[in-house]
Amino acid sequence: xxxxxQSPEALRLQEGESxxxxxxxxxxxxxGLFWYRQDPGKGPEFLFTLYxxxxxxxKERLKATLTKKESFLHxxxxxxxxxxxxxxxxxxxxxxxxxxxxGQGTRLTINP
Amino acid sequence: NxxxxxxxxxxxxxxxxxxxxxxTQDMxxxYMYWYRQDPGMGLKLIxxxxxxxxxxxxxxxxxxxxxxxTTEDFPLRLELAAPSQTSVYFCASSYSxxxxxxxGQGTRLTVV
Numbered sequence: 001x002x003x004x005x006q007s008p009e010a011l012r013l014q015e016g017e018s019x020x021x022x023x024x025x026x027x028x029x030x031x032g033l034f035w036y037r038q039d040p041g042k043g044p045e046f047l048f049t050l051y052x053x054x055x056x057x058x059k060e061r062l063k064a065t066l067t068k069k070e071s072f073l074h075x076x077x078x079x080x081x082x083x084x085x086x087x088x089x090x091x092x093x094x095x096x097x098x099x100x101x102x103g104q105g106t107r108l109t110i111n112p
Numbered sequence: 113n114x115x116x117x118x119x120x121x122x123x124x125x126x127x128x129x130x131x132x133x134x135x136t137q138d139m140x141x142x143y144m145y146w147y148r149q150d151p152g153m154g155l156k157l158i159x160x161x162x163x164x165x166x167x168x169x170x171x172x173x174x175x176x177x178x179x180x181x182t183t184e185d186f187p188l189r190l191e192l193a194a195p196s197q198t199s200v201y202f203c204a205s206s207y208s209x210x211x212x213x214x215x216g217q218g219t220r221l222t223v224v
Contacts, residue, residue: 004154009152031209032209034212034213036215041217041218042217042218043116043202043204043215043216043217043218044155044202044215045215046212046213046214049211049212087154087155089154089155091209099145099157099160099170099171100145100155100157100213101154102147102154102155102156103154104152104153104154105154
């Protein structure tokens, strides 16, 4: 069964304190891995797509990396506005399977 | 360009009532999805559509129905509402996978 596990469930950092969020996945084959940001009361907002092991994507203070078993979202010198829940999702490489399998998310809080 | 629009934003239903959650997108995406999000859980796919006139079940379809008569609209119907359907519902759309999905703002539904 396709599965995505994110850790930690919640993370509190001081402003400027860098850290990483983990997304471990088990799929029969990976078509793509997605990172989303979700603010309270809002829908998920797309951040990155990664397709193959070794790939990296960057956007401002965020960098996403991918291996064959997991992905990391590295946040460098975070600011309070980076506080949000970060969701990881995988799209299995199965004929006809359109679904995204989501992890439960990591709730990130950045204290000023 | 509004993206994905969901209505209503909030709704309280009594057990046994029915309702339709509306979703429309203006990006000319063929793929549309309905997810539900429960506290501390990942998003679960209810139904999806790969184009007008074509729909299919996701992971948790029981108690729901969908239709797709146009490219823009993808309503979700709840028949005989139950407390287990209390959740936040998100509609999303995308180009052909594995491109990113764009989400609406969500509908918070409470069944009492």
